Amino acid sequence: MLKIQDVARHAGVSAATVSRVLNGRSTVNPELAARVHSAVRELGYRPNGVARNLRRRQTTLWAVLISDVGNPFFTSLVRGVEDGGRQFGYSVVLCNTDENRAREAEYIAVALADNMAGVIISPADDSTDISALVAAGTAVVTIDRELAETEVDAVLVDNEKGAEMATAHLLESGYRRIACITGPRRMSTAMRRLRGYQRALRAFGLPSDRSLVRHADFREEGGYSAMAALLDEGVEVDAVFAANNLMTVGAVECLTERGVAIPAQVGVIGFDDIPWARLFRPGLSTVRQPTYELGRAAAQLLADRIDNPAKPAARMVLQTELHPRESSSPRAC
Amino acid sequence: MLKIQDVARHAGVSAATVSRVLNGRSTVNPELAARVHSAVRELGYRPNGVARNLRRRQTTLWAVLISDVGNPFFTSLVRGVEDGGRQFGYSVVLCNTDENRAREAEYIAVALADNMAGVIISPADDSTDISALVAAGTAVVTIDRELAETEVDAVLVDNEKGAEMATAHLLESGYRRIACITGPRRMSTAMRRLRGYQRALRAFGLPSDRSLVRHADFREEGGYSAMAALLDEGVEVDAVFAANNLMTVGAVECLTERGVAIPAQVGVIGFDDIPWARLFRPGLSTVRQPTYELGRAAAQLLADRIDNPAKPAARMVLQTELHPRESSSPRAC
């Protein structure tokens, strides 16, 4: 591989000058600059990024820690981060943690060892330890979820309002015995969505019935078994609000399998959009999160933070959108 | 940040010894090794990866160039690569090219500049130029698609057989006027799938009718307009084989929108699985590709190639699986 020295020799200047021309940090005689540029072009020189990173003590990499790209929510989010990062000259290292603390810690270690410029993380739980990153001065933005301890930039959606919208929509469509399948207690998003559900009931003058609330794991199986439990226990239910996309699918599968008609017998609405939800049988009503925009926003915040490490932590909250489809059609009374 | 010298001082040995202990390249007195290990632990030392990369002239990064993680096909594939890479100690840099040659070239340049250990690429087209990578000795594996010029490791699916299976399935179900919506002519996958379709027709003793074959762009809109064109032109059609997931969705949308009953009036089968395809209205028949395994296989091949740059290029072909669902139910005659 060609080195900066080779270019310098070819252009008849010093390596320092080549570097200055290429990085534009300092003024260089235009004529020399032209010579350098043509030398670079002629030789096809490409600076060694690793050497540059070592010297600058900073890379152009971002680690993006999410639970699973397979989840359409994160897929689109990652795409947003990548597009945003590319704009600012960063590449994105994809880190699937599967909500696993050990995996998370492992990736944080990699980010640290490789001197990554920043980390965007959707923490597996509220107490995920990012102190090592903070200590090393690595820029961090949390996305979708917040951290209890540390004060860092965060990009969130208004979970409570979204859940409230979904529940209110069911209520307005005539459903009254609405179950809520939410996520684990230790996750802020799960709790916020539950609270939104409860708020909608309260606003409608309905008591909240604890037997209607289930905590599952944000996964397909979780939604399935929570739904199955509701049916098996004979809990009176005429609609379900599921707090994320996978659990919605799980619940729908359970209902379909057991021959429960949607929405005739049980109405369904889910948090998070699902690709092609309108092509489902029946079309699934959802509360769409602006996932791509979430990713873009996080990228912007991270880039800003890197440029200005001293600025106070920002907290962006984006709004959700209700997409009513057939699975929550107005109930014939 | 702590340096190797600090550890060396603390353990009362030289930096070289610390390095040797940590990398196990050479034998070190067990007692010294223990001292080094405890020094590392006590100080919380973490080697600087960038410095190591510079010296070793190799990083632990892989670039994965695909058109779009948003496409479920690539989502799952990337996940496979990531899992595989992690096993061998590599991290994955996600590069969405959107089938765009310029973007592709850009990412190749980044991979080169950052000295990445390897590149897994699903080339935007048969003539994508990877010569710079080859020249630099960077390990390359193509995935899903092949390159015309360069001989590199490749992981593929048996596109022809898959398409043949899909078409044969439609024929066996009683469909006779089967349209084929395939991808652009310059893409090997598109042509292979078309050939499989033709082979099935021939095997069944049916003539191939050029008006039934459409080349679209492998995107949703492409599938939609190809379908629309077929209907608008009044071509007699009783089934469609769409050569990838997005075009299948597009075709289905077009049919649904125009009130054409699936499968009563037109049967549908698509190449590539679609998440939760069984929940669609009607359940979509598909030819599933082993996407995750494709990613894992590519990871394995790349890791092998890095360890042994001289070995002859491998070519792995995985098989597809037919998943018949309602959209291709047997035709009532």
Added chain:
DNA sequence: GATTTCCGAGCAATCGATTTCCGAACCTGG
């Protein structure tokens, strides 16, 4: 007991670009 062999530790060079520092050249105003 002397010589050879072998092992392992440390010194120093190296990877390749960036950046500080210094001095030369040039400019400007008095």
Added chain:
DNA sequence: CCAGGTTCGGAAATCGATTGCTCGGAAATC
């Protein structure tokens, strides 16, 4: 014409780990 200031190029230090080479000392051999 000179002092003071400015600009700009180049030499060399630096980033932090790895590794080739050297050499001391212990073990082995005669």
